[in-house]
Amino acid sequence: MTLPLLIEQMLNGLQSGVMLFLIASGLTLVLGIMNFVNLAHGSFYMIGAFTAVSLQLWTGSFVVAAVGACVCAAVAGLAVEYVCARRLYARSHLDQVLVTFGLIYLFNESMRLIFGPQPLASPIPPLLNGSVTLLPGLQYPLFRLTVIGVGLVVAAGMSFVVMRTRLGMLIRAGASDRGMIAVLGVNITWLYSLVFAFGAALAALAGLMSGPLYSVNVGMGENILIMALVVIVVGGIGSLKGAFYAAIVIGLIDTLGRLFLPSAIATIAIYIFMAGVLFVRPQGLFAASAPPQVEARDNGNRVTILWSLSKSRQRVTASVVGLCMIALALVPTLSAWLDDPFLLRLFLRIVIFALMVLSLDLVAGFGGLVSFGHAAFVGTGAYAVAILGWHLDHGEPLALGPIVLAGTHDALVAWPLAIASAAAMALAIGAIALRTSGLYFIMSTLAFAQMLFYLASTPSIYGGEDGLQISQRSTLPFIDLGNRPTLYYLALGLLALCLLLCWRLVNSRFGMIVQACRQNERRVRALGVRTYLYKLLLFVISGVIAGVAGVLLANAELLVSPADLSWTRSGSILIMAIFGGLGTLFGSVVGAGTYLMLEFSLSEWTQHWQIVFGPMLIVFVLLARRGLFGLVLGRGGST
């Protein structure tokens, strides 16, 4: 390692850091001031990149492209603020997450429709082509230097505006007390729109500069969004200064890590760093002395508590649930009768996803802990089954420190191990994530799941991005899981068992305490309850159920891949939970069924199904507050 190379890599790190800052600054301002989580912020980055590339190819002018991209994204930002965000400022973070998740579907699919699925390449503007000699032996591309320069100028400019001008004072004041700012005669609505559009334009600025450096493709927004979320969590929500330093540090860690660390660790280095920061300072490094009003919002308005229903409604519920179960039990017969094996395949998937949703409902609906990384636990269970099978097939023992396992397809060995690994993962992630709450919790679970996703994507004997094939279903004595109906009945039985156990659990003293925590944790703590341990236990139990789902998923699909751990999977599970209705347990079956059947029928109809699904999701969240199960049961079930 020579000094010039090191300096070059540090400059690269700085360059990626300032780009991250451009994304994170808009996101953190919107979060800090409006208490609004905008997952679609990455879409503005994508819109900026696509607009810039096409404008540049069309007009030949980088300047026109740059201005056009920023204006275009700002307009998109205004539209998003006006149509969606404005209705959600007072709603829970969960609603905001879901609506902006729907926006991602919409934006991604629109870009794919307009520009096609192929990545676009963007030329470096001729003026900025070439390199500069910084030191003897150190040539550095002029374009990257320009990116660093632009980023630093924007950071300085923003810092000036926010800290020194009246507009900045109003923005900061709005972050601590929106209502009071309005009483003083400031048009807060206008201020919000302005900040939103400005944040979008900044993201587009990063996007257009990313064009010549990386490829411009659909989905580019999500990767950088998650890194920006990590930046915000590390820097402290709402803190511009925190976003700046965290972005630089994370840019450096990411770039230098790839140089110095083994590849498996390098891809997850920033998440390890984030975990460390959260462990020491759950509020982030630069959380203001008087933090903005970013507090946990009870998502109680989404929760339907069954036992608060009248006796007759409870009877209705019980019969609905019973009928559903009977209908589900008849699926294999129906499938055989109709000679339609796909039906059974679809319903097996529904049953397995219902288990995932149930697991999430337990923490999100009852504990108020919105986990945006639940796919991680499912994936852990699935991967454990696949990995144990692989080791048996390849005759290579699996060495876990001092313990050496031969590998197995035996369900009696593999399944408990898989479920235990999912639980252990929930324990590890929960132990750190539960030190935080509210928004930080949502983001840190997301980031940890992403860490596992990258770990699974790293090339290894387990297939990396291609995933890992499983040669056969697990074996059980007396039961042949090779037979799909048998696997289906086993899955259905496990679902029924888990539903029953969860029902008992949430009605127990333990369940009462975690539900009380959702409503007011401080009060429960004042009663002498160590709430952290209760929430952690709830999280681990949820991990166990997710592990069961993972085991079944691996057996059903005979393939595990990083997609099973992806954040879009976590998002889907969350959407299913909302579809069904949080805090209903049984809604999980309804939610998973509705989602998967909808996905199936829409994708039969058009390949761009997400462009329909996204807006549907948005409308659903904006209008139906208590999910389908809640709708069926009608009013009166709310806490």
Added chain:
Amino acid sequence: MMESLLRLEAVQASYGQSRILFDVSLTVGPGEMVGLLGRNGMGKTTTVRAVTGQLPTLGGDIIFKGRSIRSTPSHLLGRMGIGLVPEGRRIFPNLTVRENLVAAAANRSGRPDPWTLERVLALFPRLGERLGNWGSQLSGGEQQMLAVGRALMINPDLLILDEATEGLAPIVRDVIWSALRQLKSEGLSILVIDRNLRQMMEVGDRHHIIEKGRTVWSGPSQAFLSEPSLKGRYLSV
């Protein structure tokens, strides 16, 4: 009777399902200091919230400077000249004292002698010593002075104070009251909610008593003092 600056006519308001205001009527004339009295939970703060656009009204009317402001958003009321010193002070903790004062400062009516930073500091010299401090670093009394100063900086025609001396040391309370006395002598209209009856009667011109969301008594200080039964009936606990 002279044309009033602010007039509430049978105002009704509620929080969700629970009705708080049933029939609140009151007036504040130009240059008048009017007190709003009543026990806890009778609707005094709710009345203030309705007047400042923080709570929609269900019925009745609110007239300010001859215009109905029933459905006017908060920020326009601020621009029309209603300054609020809210319950709990609500200063901006993450702004310095100076920033708290200048953030929203404005002289929209083009007043010849507008409130400026210097004038507020002259009224509350204590704030001058704390200009660079964060709002969160101030004592309760200092925060209260800042809240009054901040409301003055938008050059209001009507100043509304909601429990402005609540929980303050007597010596600080006197500072606030002498400021109010001065503001009144300069011709500012003031609507004040306060528990300090002695000062209220001494400085205030007229008063309204609210009981269970209804105005049950209105009259000048003299009339209140000459009817000792009022205190027992509506104010004592």
